[in-house]
Amino acid sequence: MKYIILIFITIFSLSLNAQDIKKNDNLNQVKKEITTEKLEKEKKKAEKAQKKAEKKQKKAEKALKNQLKAQKRLDKASKKLESAQKKYDKLKRKGKLSPQDEVKWLKRIEGYREDIEKAKKKI
Template identity: 45%
Template sequence: MKYLMLALCLSFSLAINAQKVKVNKQNFEVKGDRIFNEGKDVTETLSVENKNAIKKAIENKKEAELAKQNEKAKKEAKKIEKQEKAAENKRKKAEKTLAKKEKAQANFDKAKNNLEKAQKKRTKLKEKGKLSPVDEAKWDKKIGSLEEKVEKTKKKLK
């Protein structure tokens, strides 16, 4: 953006220094208050109407150049805005993906932890002899479902 503004200022300052304009099929060059035709100073020999016509033509030319530069600047600003928007969307997408991965990892860790706790508890109860055949079947079913859950969360991690 800095370079764009610098280019605008530079081109504007160059445009102010010497302006060439064509009026009444003659080419004139204006430097400051002086008007030149084919390298000769004709400021004093021109009529007031011609001087005004030349000045008006120069103003019109400057306005046209400024309008053109403004249009270029607007296009450049839109282009930059579009790039920034694309980068923002890309960043948001990456954040969402990261959040999904973190959630999947947390779910996997939780499921694995629950499975390990259930297996330890079943082992303790079995060692103490506090498991009946009906309780053992219930524990087998519970551990089986926990193992399935671990597998599902493991698939979501990938």
């Protein structure tokens, strides 16, 4: 009878140890899953931050491009004004401007000045 009880207790204790191993395996699997989830979350955060940085960079590049475009417009308007002013002065000195032509030239020059003011505001 003692041997039967001893065998029963031994089998029972072995079965408990076997279950502990399974519990540990399950715990290890759960820990691995949790670690994996954390890594995925960190990866998503990193991707989101990268996209945000790229978007910010594109915005800065676009602003720079607009700035350069406005500067070109200003330069072009300045050249046109200077050219028109020289031509007007030359024609006026030579006496080749009629009163109507003089009004047209003055309007043209004023238009160039307005273009310059608009370009300056955009810069």
